Every structure is written in C-alpha cells, then in structure tokens.
Amino acid sequence: MVKVKLIPTYRFVNSRCSLRGNPVDLAFGKAIDTALAQYNYYQSWTRRSLLMEAMKCAMKVFTEELRKQGVELSDGERRMYAGRAWRMLSCWRKSKYTGLLRPRTRVVLLERSGMVYGVFAQPDFWDRDRVFYEVKSYNVEKDEDAGRCAKEQCRVFALLGELRLIYFTEDANGYYTLVERRVERDLGVLNELWEYILKLSDDECTYRELKELEDYHPIVKYRFNTDTGKWEYLGTWSLRPGRTL
Known part of the structure; x- marks a missing residue:
C-alpha cells in the first residue's frame, strides 16, 4: 500500500505570507465568500433572484464572525458594511459567474x-x-x-x-x-x-x-x-x- x-493548500500559503487584516474586514470577507457560494448553489435550483437571501446570509455570517472575535460595531458601522455587502452581491448577481458551482x-x-x-x-x-x-x-x-x-x-x-x-x-x-x-x-x-x-x-x-x-x-x-x-x-x-x- x-x-x-x-x-x-492553506498550510503552504500561510508559510509564505500572512493575512494582517483587521478582524472586521476578515469577518466581512468571510461573509461575502459564504454568501456567494450559497447564491450560486441555490441559483442552480431556481430562476428567481436570490439577492435578498444572499444578503441575509452575508449579514448572519458577518454577525457571527464578529461575535467570535469579540468585536462590537455601532449601528452606523453595521449599516455601512450592509451597504457594501448589498452593492457587492448586486454586482455578483448581474455577472456571468452565477452559474458556477x-x-x-x-x-x-x-x-x-x-x-x-x-x-x-x-x-x-x-x-x-x-x-x-x-x-x-x-x-x-x-x-x-x-x-x-x-x-x-x-x-x-x-x-x-x-x-x-x-x-x-x-x-x-x-x-x-x-x-x-x-x-x-x-x-x-x-x-x-x-x-x-x-x-x-x-x-x-x-x-x-x-x-x-x-x-x-x-x-x-x-x-x-x-x-x-x-x-x-x-x-x-x-x-x-x-x-x-
């Protein structure tokens, strides 16, 4: 045998560089990554827009990641990140990549x-x-x-x-x-x-x-x-x- x-892969990557982003940006990045993956998965099952569902997914992950990091945002900061997420997911929805799995x-x-x-x-x-x-x-x-x-x-x-x-x-x-x-x-x-x-x-x-x-x-x-x-x-x-x- x-x-x-x-x-x-990440073990090799981490040996060559390190992410030094602040915890809020890292949490936001994970939220967007998760929402994009979920959007594409469920888009393969339906023809209707899933933008609102993707937005809810992103903010849920964002909130959970912030909780894990022990970070609290003001209402204004949270609205700012929500606006960014909406614009990014809207951009993705209009792209040619939504059919990818x-x-x-x-x-x-x-x-x-x-x-x-x-x-x-x-x-x-x-x-x-x-x-x-x-x-x-x-x-x-x-x-x-x-x-x-x-x-x-x-x-x-x-x-x-x-x-x-x-x-x-x-x-x-x-x-x-x-x-x-x-x-x-x-x-x-x-x-x-x-x-x-x-x-x-x-x-x-x-x-x-x-x-x-x-x-x-x-x-x-x-x-x-x-x-x-x-x-x-x-x-x-x-x-x-x-x-x-």
Missing part, C-alpha cells in the same frame, strides 16, 4: 524518488468542464498582504488546470465591478511544495492510503523526471466518474 503525506476537493499528487506527497486543493468554483475560478472579495492589486496570499494560493490551484482569479474593485462612488485575470501554471511551485512538505514532521501532516484518496477525490498527478530534472504532468482522473466532480 502506498501512503501519501498530505497538507491542505463549487468543485469537489482535488488532491495534487507529487511523486519523486519513490515518495508521494499530496496537497488538498479546492478553488471556489468551476465550470464543470475545465476552468476553475477563485474569487476574492477585495482588490488583490491594492491590498498588498492579502493580494500576496491570494497569488500564492492561486499558484497551487493553477496546478489543477486552467484557473481564473476574480476580484472585486470599488470605484469612487462605491459601486463594484468584477475583474478577471487568467493565472498561468507555474511548475516551479511544485519544488516549493515538495521542500515544504519534506520538512514537516509526521504530526504536522495527514497520512492517507493512495487507494482511499483515489476513491474519494479527483486526482491531479505530477512526477519528477530525474533524467530531465523537471516535473511532468501525468494527468487528472477520478475513479468515480459518475459522481459530480
């Missing part, structure tokens, strides 16, 4: 020198064919720290296939638009992942049988070719083709 040493978690396998490491990876959405989408509720070009983390995360997600980074931008009048950027695959991140996982102790990782991973997750495999000194993409597959990927 082949055992795979595994980490989630969340993909199942993939496992990127790295095989080298007889050892196999793995990384769990799950972008926000995909088109149920070949293109993945990662969505950020902030402008990745203006927010230096968060933008760096987003780019490190996307380097891993781009190993799955074609990847688009989508993020919100706000104009001077407070209205939002969505920007889409294609993220090119950089095989150099495989060396960085390998070195990072190699240094982790057993207690810092998860171990799973390869057969178990193949039974439950779509697999994306890379192998290091010692003759060329380069990583090679070996393909993507799922042993349960009848299940939604």
Whole structure:
C-alpha cells in the first residue's frame, strides 16, 4: 500500500505570507465568500433572484464572525458594511459567474524518488468542464498582504488546470465591478511544495492510503523526471466518474 503525506493548500500559503487584516474586514470577507457560494448553489435550483437571501446570509455570517472575535460595531458601522455587502452581491448577481458551482476537493499528487506527497486543493468554483475560478472579495492589486496570499494560493490551484482569479474593485462612488485575470501554471511551485512538505514532521501532516484518496477525490498527478530534472504532468482522473466532480 502506498501512503501519501498530505497538507491542505492553506498550510503552504500561510508559510509564505500572512493575512494582517483587521478582524472586521476578515469577518466581512468571510461573509461575502459564504454568501456567494450559497447564491450560486441555490441559483442552480431556481430562476428567481436570490439577492435578498444572499444578503441575509452575508449579514448572519458577518454577525457571527464578529461575535467570535469579540468585536462590537455601532449601528452606523453595521449599516455601512450592509451597504457594501448589498452593492457587492448586486454586482455578483448581474455577472456571468452565477452559474458556477463549487468543485469537489482535488488532491495534487507529487511523486519523486519513490515518495508521494499530496496537497488538498479546492478553488471556489468551476465550470464543470475545465476552468476553475477563485474569487476574492477585495482588490488583490491594492491590498498588498492579502493580494500576496491570494497569488500564492492561486499558484497551487493553477496546478489543477486552467484557473481564473476574480476580484472585486470599488470605484469612487462605491459601486463594484468584477475583474478577471487568467493565472498561468507555474511548475516551479511544485519544488516549493515538495521542500515544504519534506520538512514537516509526521504530526504536522495527514497520512492517507493512495487507494482511499483515489476513491474519494479527483486526482491531479505530477512526477519528477530525474533524467530531465523537471516535473511532468501525468494527468487528472477520478475513479468515480459518475459522481459530480
């Protein structure tokens, strides 16, 4: 039996950068992320607008995250964030992305020198064919720290296939638009992942049988070719083709 040493994508990302946003902005970002995912999921079941339901979802998550952080906002501050959420969700509702669904978690396998490491990876959405989408509720070009983390995360997600980074931008009048950027695959991140996982102790990782991973997750495999000194993409597959990927 082949055992795979595994980490989630966020472990690698956190080793290379850190989010230093204030707790209110972090809570708001999580609220928007959750509302977008819920909007798209339920939109696949109905033709009517779900904007109000998405708004309620966002504010509920926002309130709960603030409670966990022990942060209290004034009524005026809460109305300000509610207005931002409404404008962002309205922007999303009018976009071409509402038909996208969340993909199942993939496992990127790295095989080298007889050892196999793995990384769990799950972008926000995909088109149920070949293109993945990662969505950020902030402008990745203006927010230096968060933008760096987003780019490190996307380097891993781009190993799955074609990847688009989508993020919100706000104009001077407070209205939002969505920007889409294609993220090119950089095989150099495989060396960085390998070195990072190699240094982790057993207690810092998860171990799973390869057969178990193949039974439950779509697999994306890379192998290091010692003759060329380069990583090679070996393909993507799922042993349960009848299940939604």
